[in-house]
Structures are given as C-alpha cells and as structure tokens.
Amino acid sequence: MWLIRFLLLNIILLHSVISEDVGESCMTNEPISEGKCTTVSDCEAARIAIKNKQFHLFKRCGFSGFDEVVCCPVTTNKFVGDETRMKAERIADRECQKIIQSSIPPLDLHILGGEAASLGEFPHMVALGYDRGDGYEFDCGGSVLSQRYVLSAAHCVDTLDRIQPTVIRGGVIEIGGKQFNPETDDRIAEIILNPRYTRREKYHDLALLRLERPLQFTSNLNAVCLETNDRDPTTPLTITGWGKTSNTRDTRSNVLLKANVTTVGRSQCGESYTNWRKLPDGISPDQMCAGDPQGIRDTCQGDSGGPLQSTTADGLNRLVGVTSFGRGCGSPVPGVYTRVSRYLDWIESVVWPNA
Numbered sequence: 001m002w003l004i005r006f007l008l009l010n011i012i013l014l015h016s017v018i019s020e021d022v023g024e025s026c027m028t029n030e031p032i033s034e035g036k037c038t039t040v041s042d043c044e045a046a047r048i049a050i051k052n053k054q055f056h057l058f059k060r061c062g063f064s065g066f067d068e069v070v071c072c073p074v075t076t077n078k079f080v081g082d083e084t085r086m087k088a089e090r091i092a093d094r095e096c097q098k099i100i101q102s103s104i105p106p107l108d109l110h111i112l113g114g115e116a117a118s119l120g121e122f123p124h125m126v127a128l129g130y131d132r133g134d135g136y137e138f139d140c141g142g143s144v145l146s147q148r149y150v151l152s153a154a155h156c157v158d159t160l161d162r163i164q165p166t167v168i169r170g171g172v173i174e175i176g177g178k179q180f181n182p183e184t185d186d187r188i189a190e191i192i193l194n195p196r197y198t199r200r201e202k203y204h205d206l207a208l209l210r211l212e213r214p215l216q217f218t219s220n221l222n223a224v225c226l227e228t229n230d231r232d233p234t235t236p237l238t239i240t241g242w243g244k245t246s247n248t249r250d251t252r253s254n255v256l257l258k259a260n261v262t263t264v265g266r267s268q269c270g271e272s273y274t275n276w277r278k279l280p281d282g283i284s285p286d287q288m289c290a291g292d293p294q295g296i297r298d299t300c301q302g303d304s305g306g307p308l309q310s311t312t313a314d315g316l317n318r319l320v321g322v323t324s325f326g327r328g329c330g331s332p333v334p335g336v337y338t339r340v341s342r343y344l345d346w347i348e349s350v351v352w353p354n355a
Helices: 001-018 044-053 091-100 267-271 340-349
Strands: 026-029 034-039 059-065 067-073 076-080 083-086 123-131 136-144 149-152 167-170 183-191 207-213 235-239 255-264 286-292 309-312 319-325 334-341
Touching: 034 059, 083 235, 091 340, 136 167, 136 319, 136 340, 149 319, 149 340, 207 340, 267 286, 286 319, 319 340, 334 340
Parallel strands: none
Antiparallel strands: 026 034, 034 067, 059 067, 076 083, 123 136, 123 167, 136 149, 149 207, 167 183, 183 207, 235 255, 235 309, 255 286, 286 334, 309 319, 319 334
C-alpha cells in the first residue's frame, strides 16, 4: 500500500512541476528564437503541422496532465530603419500565413527515407518546358510563389540557344509526355529577370515567371513559404528535381527525386570556387552552399532553378534557396544556391505589388 501511495504522490508532484512550464519563455529550434511553452492544442503552428503531416518538430517543454507542452514560436519585433514593426508584417510572412491556412493535406502518405518524392509532398515544385520543335523538353525547375508567379533561376531563361521556357508543368511527380497537357500545364506570359543579373557572372541568378492565368491550388499544387531569415538554416535541407540521375550518361529522371543536403559555410565553400572568372568576388552573401560530404546526393543538370527547401517545425516547407550552379555532379564540392531571403524586397514588389 505504501508503494502505491508513494507512486501516486510522485505522479501528483510531477504533474504540478511540469504544469508550471505552460506560459514560460523558451528558445525554439527555428530561426525565430523566442517562444512560449504552450499546450499542443493551443499552439496553432503545431496543430497545422499535425493536420498536414501527422507530426510536429517543436521542442518539448513537458506535459500538463496528459497534454504535451511545446515551445511555440511567438512573433518578435523587427527594427527597420527608424521604424519598429512586427516580423509577421513582412509581406512574404503575411503571404505565408495565407498559404498555411489554405494548405490542403495530401491524400497519400509520404515516402520516408526514400529517394522518390510522393504526390503532394512538394506541391510548389514545377518543371519549365521549352519548345524546341519536337514537343516540350523540361530542362529546369521552379517554385510556385502565388497563383500568378513562379520563381526560378535567371540562367534557366537566359539560355545559350536563346530559347526560353513557355510553359510550366505542376501538380505532378511524373513528368509525363512532351505535348501540352491542359490538366498540368500553364503558359508563361512574362519573364522578369532580377535587375542585377548579368550573364557574365554567377550572381543574382533569379527570375520570376508570370503566368497567363491564375493557378488552381489543390493538395498537389500550392505555393511555398519564403524564408525571411538571412542566417544559414539549422534545420535539414532538401533538394528536389527531375534532373540527371547519372554522372556518366545523359539520363534524366521521369519521377521527381529528393535528397537531403547540409549547409556549408561560405568560407569553406569558397575554397572550392577560387579563381573562377564568373565569381570575381567569390561566394557572396547573396548565395549559400549546401552539399553531401560523401558526394552522393547533389543537384545536377536539369535541377537548375529548383528549390532548396527546409522543413520547419510546423511540418511545412520554406524556400531557402534556388539551385544556381555547381562543380560537376555528385561530388563532395557543394552546390551553390541563390539565397532567397536576400531578394525579398524585389520578389515582394513584383509578386505582391499592392500588398
């Protein structure tokens, strides 16, 4: 009997101690470092993650009774010149909240640990189609930002043969045939190069594609949130694309592939790109590097313009970088990506001019 009483007393004491975590400040594992210990049911971001992904990645504070208590991110002040405004007032952040609220969970489960992406896992991923006289060839990737705009790499539209992409194909994991498909394809109305891009150099490698008609979002086709923090992400990074699958043969994947890579610091990355004529200033702060130390997972030809994304604690993807260039394929040398957060003013002015 005394043992039962002892256990009950400990359970009561443990319950009371852990319950005190609710409302306390905490440090999240996200770039937004400030958080508050909140029950899962009261943390909107955690609820959305569980709804969309069946899990969340938030740090745990403890338990309140049988309710899990997590470190839920809170909005912090951000100083811009002489103004103080809430971080969530950044246009890209406001648009991200709309994406979160309108996201439709995919109907199938994701393939964990595999190389093939599953339908709806990366709904923002699209392929760019080029008409060279024998149907469309899909040579680059892109990311949906809104119903009207896709973000890709400038060198994907400023091509050596002067043939620009004229359609995007989205909402699919199998690239399919070469003919225009009204179920998956949408025509490009306008291509907008970043004003600082030049073909002579590898910097500012971004382009926005305006579509002829607004996309109809589904669980398989949707916009992606933009990373608004300039720091290298600490969360895992994923590359996706329909590019080459062999370093020795011109073999491309018909199925969307994914691979995990890790961030490589600019100084370390720069050692692999010294004395490059097209990189007179080395790897700039507007770029970031990521790769696989074993040289197995990498972006390759055909993956250009596609996304480098992180999966945040709320289970959603954030666009961190746009695939720009590398030194070969499948080597220990990291790939170089255009850092999206450094171009938010330009992106917002084009995509959401009236926001």
